[in-house]
Amino acid sequence: MTEVLPDWDILDRRLLADRSPFARVYDEDVRLPDGTVISQWLRVELPAFIIVFTVLEDGSVPFVRQYRQGARTWTLELPAGHIEDGEEMLTAAQRELREEAGIAADEWQYLGKYIMDANRDCGWCHAYLARGSRRIIENPDSGDVGDFSLHWLPLDDVRRRWLAGEFISAPTSLAIGLALAQL
Amino acid sequence: MTEVLPDWDILDRRLLADRSPFARVYDEDVRLPDGTVISQWLRVELPAFIIVFTVLEDGSVPFVRQYRQGARTWTLELPAGHIEDGEEMLTAAQRELREEAGIAADEWQYLGKYIMDANRDCGWCHAYLARGSRRIIENPDSGDVGDFSLHWLPLDDVRRRWLAGEFISAPTSLAIGLALAQL
Numbered sequence: 538m539t540e541v542l543p544d545w546d547i548l549d550r551r552l553l554a555d556r557s558p559f560a561r562v563y564d565e566d567v568r569l570p571d572g573t574v575i576s577q578w579l580r581v582e583l584p585a586f587i588i589v590f591t592v593l594e595d596g597s598v599p600f601v602r603q604y605r606q607g608a609r610t611w612t613l614e615l616p617a618g619h620i621e622d623g624e625e626m627l628t629a630a631q632r633e634l635r636e637e638a639g640i641a642a643d644e645w646q647y648l649g650k651y652i653m654d655a656n657r658d659c660g661w662c663h664a665y666l667a668r669g670s671r672r673i674i675e676n677p678d679s680g681d682v683g684d685f686s687l688h689w690l691p692l693d694d695v696r697r698r699w700l701a702g703e704f705i706s707a708p709t710s711l712a713i714g715l716a717l718a719q720l
Numbered sequence: 721m722t723e724v725l726p727d728w729d730i731l732d733r734r735l736l737a738d739r740s741p742f743a744r745v746y747d748e749d750v751r752l753p754d755g756t757v758i759s760q761w762l763r764v765e766l767p768a769f770i771i772v773f774t775v776l777e778d779g780s781v782p783f784v785r786q787y788r789q790g791a792r793t794w795t796l797e798l799p800a801g802h803i804e805d806g807e808e809m810l811t812a813a814q815r816e817l818r819e820e821a822g823i824a825a826d827e828w829q830y831l832g833k834y835i836m837d838a839n840r841d842c843g844w845c846h847a848y849l850a851r852g853s854r855r856i857i858e859n860p861d862s863g864d865v866g867d868f869s870l871h872w873l874p875l876d877d878v879r880r881r882w883l884a885g886e887f888i889s890a891p892t893s894l895a896i897g898l899a900l901a902q903l
Contacts (some may be wrong), residue, residue: 554762560840655795
């Protein structure tokens with residue numbers, strides 16, 4: 538059996554929109570192993586981000602509530618944020634949990650990396666489960682744009698809402714599923 | 721307490737790239753409830769899609785293996801695909817399960833809708849769990865571009881690989897988590 542070529546050749550790549558550091562959009566012309574050429578394959582490069590699930594000793598899970606322009610609605614999401622230039626992934630996770638929820642944690646378990654759109658990129662999500670959490674800042678200030686509030690949901694409620702599809706942000710529901718399976 | 725305005729005003733919206741029906745990229749200028757104006761908020765409109773988890777009577781779960789240009793690698797993913805113009809969501813799910821895996825199913829449970837990027841859109845994922853599945857086509861032809869193969873994984877193996885982060889496509893790992901919690 539002939540070995541299939543491992544990937545598609547990128548023949549050309551053109552920057553269509555540069556909103557660095559938040560987004561870069563490209564057209565790519567690609568050649569498949571069978572010779573087929575596809576032009577203008579849109580690629581959307583968004584920054585890698587981390588997302589964190591944690592439970593406090595009292596059984597509550599921190600969520601942030603925000604208006605989200607992409608979703609055109611308000612969401613409840615796990616603490617999350619971009620990995621900054623040169624920043625370690627774990628450092629980013631610890632920073633976001635502190636900035637958004639005012640929490641520090643003793644143990645950090647990596648739950649994997651996930652591409653948001655396998656066709657177009659749209660960014661990699663790195664999920665964490667933090668254990669041994671405690672509040673270190675009473676009223677954290679995330680510095681994010683727009684209206685932003687912190688909410689504490691009991692673990693049972695998180696599971697019920699997750700199963701009911703109430704957490705409409707994909708990275709949040711993905712990370713909740715992975716974390717609940719570890720608890 | 722003053723009621724917070726429910727959303728952000730879209731002051732202007734400009735099409736940057738039109739790759740219909742696969743993708744449309746916009747710049748949006750938005751005004752937040754506090755008056756702050758943000759220009760060039762990039763929005764990436766990708767088609768809504770369905771994704772299906774099912775288990776055959778013999779305990780095997782169908783996956784598709786493909787090279788994925790966005791991820792720059794090969795992935796194992798659940799059967800999934802775009803909802804076509806005018807198509808019912810459930811019809812799309814049934815069609816994709818038949819086309820990609822050669823399977824028909826008796827019961828369809830909706831597991832919710834999830835936006836892939838709450839900031840920029842990047843498409844809505846609609847997840848399904850199909851029960852009472854049986855193979856109706858021995859060698860299905862998905863019609864998708866590129867190298868494409870169908871794989872059957874035992875349910876226990878799916879759970880183990882999911883927890884290990886082996887399913888790097890976010891919609892697949894999201895839907896696996898939701899489905900396993902229902903089984």
